[in-house]
Amino acid sequence: MAENSTVHFIISRQDSPDSEPYQEEFHVPYRPNMNVISALMEIRRNPVNAEGKETSPITWDMNCLEEVCGACSMIINGKPRQSCSAIVDQLEQPIRLEPMRTFPVVRDLQVDRSRMFDSLKKVKAWIPIDGTYDLGPGPRMPEVKRQWAYELSKCMTCGVCLEACPNVNSKSNFIGPAPLSQVRLFNAHPTGEMNKAERLNAIMEDGGLTNCGNSQNCVQSCPKGIPLTTSIAALNRDTTLQSFKNFFGSDQV
Amino acid sequence: MAGNREYFYRRLHSLLGVIPVGLFLIQHLVVNHFATKGADSFNKAAHFMESLPFRYVLEIFVIFLPLLFHAIYGIYIAFTAKNNASRYNFFRNWMFVLQRFTGIVTLIFVVWHVWETRIAAAFGAEVNFNMMENILSNPFMLWFYIIGVVSTIFHFANGLWSFAVSWGITVTPRSQLISTYVTIGIFIALSIVGIRAIFAFVS
Numbered sequence: 425m426a427e428n429s430t431v432h433f434i435i436s437r438q439d440s441p442d443s444e445p446y447q448e449e450f451h452v453p454y455r456p457n458m459n460v461i462s463a464l465m466e467i468r469r470n471p472v473n474a475e476g477k478e479t480s481p482i483t484w485d486m487n488c489l490e491e492v493c494g495a496c497s498m499i500i501n502g503k504p505r506q507s508c509s510a511i512v513d514q515l516e517q518p519i520r521l522e523p524m525r526t527f528p529v530v531r532d533l534q535v536d537r538s539r540m541f542d543s544l545k546k547v548k549a550w551i552p553i554d555g556t557y558d559l560g561p562g563p564r565m566p567e568v569k570r571q572w573a574y575e576l577s578k579c580m581t582c583g584v585c586l587e588a589c590p591n592v593n594s595k596s597n598f599i600g601p602a603p604l605s606q607v608r609l610f611n612a613h614p615t616g617e618m619n620k621a622e623r624l625n626a627i628m629e630d631g632g633l634t635n636c637g638n639s640q641n642c643v644q645s646c647p648k649g650i651p652l653t654t655s656i657a658a659l660n661r662d663t664t665l666q667s668f669k670n671f672f673g674s675d676q677v
Numbered sequence: 678m679a680g681n682r683e684y685f686y687r688r689l690h691s692l693l694g695v696i697p698v699g700l701f702l703i704q705h706l707v708v709n710h711f712a713t714k715g716a717d718s719f720n721k722a723a724h725f726m727e728s729l730p731f732r733y734v735l736e737i738f739v740i741f742l743p744l745l746f747h748a749i750y751g752i753y754i755a756f757t758a759k760n761n762a763s764r765y766n767f768f769r770n771w772m773f774v775l776q777r778f779t780g781i782v783t784l785i786f787v788v789w790h791v792w793e794t795r796i797a798a799a800f801g802a803e804v805n806f807n808m809m810e811n812i813l814s815n816p817f818m819l820w821f822y823i824i825g826v827v828s829t830i831f832h833f834a835n836g837l838w839s840f841a842v843s844w845g846i847t848v849t850p851r852s853q854l855i856s857t858y859v860t861i862g863i864f865i866a867l868s869i870v871g872i873r874a875i876f877a878f879v880s
């Protein structure tokens with residue numbers, strides 16, 4: 425089709441972390457089944473904008489190209505999602521690309537998601553298995569529970585849920601939905617459970633769980649369908665009990 | 678280690694909104710509703726409330742202090758949000774925005790209402806059927822009261838929904854859906870009570 429011979433992109437660009445953003449338009453030759461990343465690659469091969477002027481290639485982040493690493497997330501036509509799984513044929517044109525500005529913009533569409541990895545460290549989102557002696561095999565996990573936990577483990581730290589959350593912004597230090605849900609995942613693990621209180625106490629610190637305002641945008645936006653708001657509510661229950669234990673002391677450890 | 682005062686404040690904010698402020702709201706609406714039975718019965722009910730023992734202690738600890746904390750911390754919460762309902766057009770996101778919006782409207786309304794009634798009473802005015810009849814005879818004030826009362830009730834009903842989530846009472850999507858219906862019911866029921874009372878003062 426003639427009108428499909430090129431694809432119209434309007435891309436929000438930014439030369440450095442502190443410089444002003446601006447928009448640049450591109451007409452990229454159409455190929456069947458192309459996705460947003462292949463279009464960006466085409467611009468990189470031939471960095472000429474819609475006015476026919478030579479420009480710098482666009483910077484973006486990517487890795488797996490199959491929607492499991494989360495690196496390529498950006499705002500595509502107003503929605504935060506992965507650009508590797510954004511198929512051009514399914515998008516309305518012009519296709520507008522913007523970086524997820526909840527995170528510091530490095531350049532163009534590339535953002536720095538370090539805060540999420542720092543949060544995962546903060547909440548100890550792992551199972552500690554190192555000891556000075558052989559700890560032996562851990563307790564077994566029931567198969568149904570394993571299947572349930574697998575859903576939570578699909579998180580790829582893409583940042584879409586933080587981008588969608590009205591309470592994650594420059595005025596607040598809210599940790600955001602993804603690391604919270606990871607606390608639920610690791611607290612549910614038979615070995616991870618041994619550090620349950622530690623993780624709960626970490627998310628009860630400033631910027632933690634209680635900053636959630638229940639807009640529930642996260643669960644609507646997560647590309648992996650992770651039940652984020654259920655995790656948050658379950659953690660609300662756990663921290664309620666934990667805070668009573670902290671305050672009154674407990675009859676068991 | 679970072680502090681966890683915020684955790685305490687947020688939970689306290691959530692709790693105070695229901696107990697005692699929410700309970701007081703219901704009681705207040707019920708007393709107002711006596712107006713539908715005529716001036717005498719309203720005056721009797723209002724007088725009964727005024728002559729409760731330890732009135733000042735009750736007022737300070739059950740109403741003013743909790744309300745003050747809820748209001749001030751609530752303003753802080755409302756202004757740390759970056760509302761995005763135009764981009765994320767979901768029901769709960771709209772409730773999130775409305776909860777913050779009605780919070781501010783309710784605050785303006787309550788401040789004015791307390792000034793006009795309770796503070797006036799402290800300076801010698803008598804709070805009775807006639808007073809309300811006078812206030813509400815002004816069409817602007819009538820609308821101000823209708824909007825104020827409905828916004829307060831919305832803030833309470835939707836706040837009850839979030840309260841249940843924040844304390845881990847409703848965890849699963851199904852329980853949260855059911856509590857959505859329950860709190861919508863509470864909103865409608867209390868709105869009827871509130872609006873009927875307002876119109877009882879309009880002759």
Ligand code: SF4
Pocket residue numbers: 494578579580581582583584585586601602605645646647648649650652
């Ligand atoms: S929870 Fe979902 S939206 Fe959030 S970072 Fe993980 S995969 Fe992305």
Ligand code: FES
Pocket residue numbers: 485486487488489490491492493494495496497506507508509
């Ligand atoms: S490149 Fe890994 S999710 Fe897109």
